[in-house]
Amino acid sequence: MKKQILVSGGAGYIGSHVTVELINAGYDVIVADNMSNCDMTCYEGVKKITGKQDIPFVEMDFCDYGAVEKLFTDYKIDAVIHFAAFKAVGESVVKPIMYYKNNLLSFLNLLEAIQKYGACNVLFSSSATVYGETKDLPVTESTQRLPSTSPYGNTKQICEDILRDTVYAHPDIKGIALRYFNPIGAHPSALIGELPRGVPNNLVPYITQTAIGKRKCLNIFGNDYPTPDGTCLRDYIDVVDLAKAHVAAVTRMIEGRMKEDYEIFNVGTGCPISVLELVTTFEKVNNLSLNYQCVERRPGDVMAIWADTTLANQELGWKAERTIEETLKSAWQWEQYISQKENK
Numbered sequence: 175m176k177k178q179i180l181v182s183g184g185a186g187y188i189g190s191h192v193t194v195e196l197i198n199a200g201y202d203v204i205v206a207d208n209m210s211n212c213d214m215t216c217y218e219g220v221k222k223i224t225g226k227q228d229i230p231f232v233e234m235d236f237c238d239y240g241a242v243e244k245l246f247t248d249y250k251i252d253a254v255i256h257f258a259a260f261k262a263v264g265e266s267v268v269k270p271i272m273y274y275k276n277n278l279l280s281f282l283n284l285l286e287a288i289q290k291y292g293a294c295n296v297l298f299s300s301s302a303t304v305y306g307e308t309k310d311l312p313v314t315e316s317t318q319r320l321p322s323t324s325p326y327g328n329t330k331q332i333c334e335d336i337l338r339d340t341v342y343a344h345p346d347i348k349g350i351a352l353r354y355f356n357p358i359g360a361h362p363s364a365l366i367g368e369l370p371r372g373v374p375n376n377l378v379p380y381i382t383q384t385a386i387g388k389r390k391c392l393n394i395f396g397n398d399y400p401t402p403d404g405t406c407l408r409d410y411i412d413v414v415d416l417a418k419a420h421v422a423a424v425t426r427m428i429e430g431r432m433k434e435d436y437e438i439f440n441v442g443t444g445c446p447i448s449v450l451e452l453v454t455t456f457e458k459v460n461n462l463s464l465n466y467q468c469v470e471r472r473p474g475d476v477m478a479i480w481a482d483t484t485l486a487n488q489e490l491g492w493k494a495e496r497t498i499e500e501t502l503k504s505a506w507q508w509e510q511y512i513s514q515k516e517n518k
């Protein structure tokens with residue numbers, strides 16, 4: 175019988191790409207989402223890409239314990255990939271209670287239900303934000319986590335700790351935290367991708383929305399950093415590559431190949447790219463010119479962060495494959511698709 179994976183937040187940006195790759199790898203997927211930050215576009219896109227029309231979809235909130243329990247009584251679940259969380263750094267500073275309540279309660283509810291309904295593997299969607307303003311570059315999984323600069327980042331650190339402690343207390347629960355660097359791009363079909371609500375906070379959606387004319391001008395936050403061209407350095411990971419890392423990690427758990435009951439992996443490319451380089455590469459590969467200006471630094475930004483991916487390469491047998499050119503083309507194709515859809 176096929177193994178069943180519950181994907182919480184499975185109708186969102188990363189969740190939908192992971193659902194596609196899980197189905198491609200032969201898993202059955204149950205998508206659960208409260209639709210607080212997405213619509214049905216990506217879920218419908220997943221069905222088109224995979225040709226699978228009967229992917230179970232449960233509209234529910236992980237903050238509702240009864241609804242979480244029901245998932246475990248309705249389905250036999252072999253592993254859970256937990257995305258369902260709020261993710262806007264700036265918003266979390268303004269609404270910390272909302273962030274702590276949503277991100278912690280949903281995860282606690284999930285773990286409580288898992289503990290009650292039996293053995294399960296848990297993959298937690300973490301972030302490079304847990305490393306804070308580290309000087310230790312590139313970062314490895316054993317690089318010390320520094321105090322978080324936002325409530326959002328703090329929820330990632332706390333959830334990692336909750337998972338670690340839960341796994342140690344319950345030998346039939348296994349856990350992996352994947353620390354994502356900067357996920358960007360879209361599926362090559364352009365049927366699923368990122369759908370930011372309102373003004374995007376992240377760089378690539380801001381770039382594509384400027385290119386299509388939804389935004390007048392891209393602001394590059396700071397060109398006076400002590401980096402080669404003065405702009406910040408990041409490790410931009412293609413979302414399809416990122417999704418494949420989830421399949422590798424889930425398979426490792428399900429096949430009992432983990433070396434420890436709780437493991438952590440960085441998921442990045444290992445290659446730093448500056449904001450300016452990203453902008454000029456986007457212009458080049460898509461043959462267009464972008465309206466941008468350099469402005470003040472954005473408070474809270476770290477100057478540079480990128481991953482040492484050795485552990486994920488060796489242990490998961492995974493490495494990033496798509497080039498930044500392919501990724502930035504896919505981001506542009508997705509923006510064009512979605513804008514056309516919106517204008518219909």
Ligand code: UD1
Nearest residue numbers: 263301303356357375376377380393394395406449472475
């Ligand atoms: C942030 C979060 C990270 C999260 C990621 C989601 C922190 C500190 N960062 O990363 O946890 O996983 O979003 O993708 O918690 N930039 C501009 N102009 C813009 C937007 C961004 O110049 O309009 C620059 C930023 O200054 C930064 C780079 O682009 O140097 C990337 O920014 P962004 O996409 O927002 O991601 P991060 O802040 O790195």
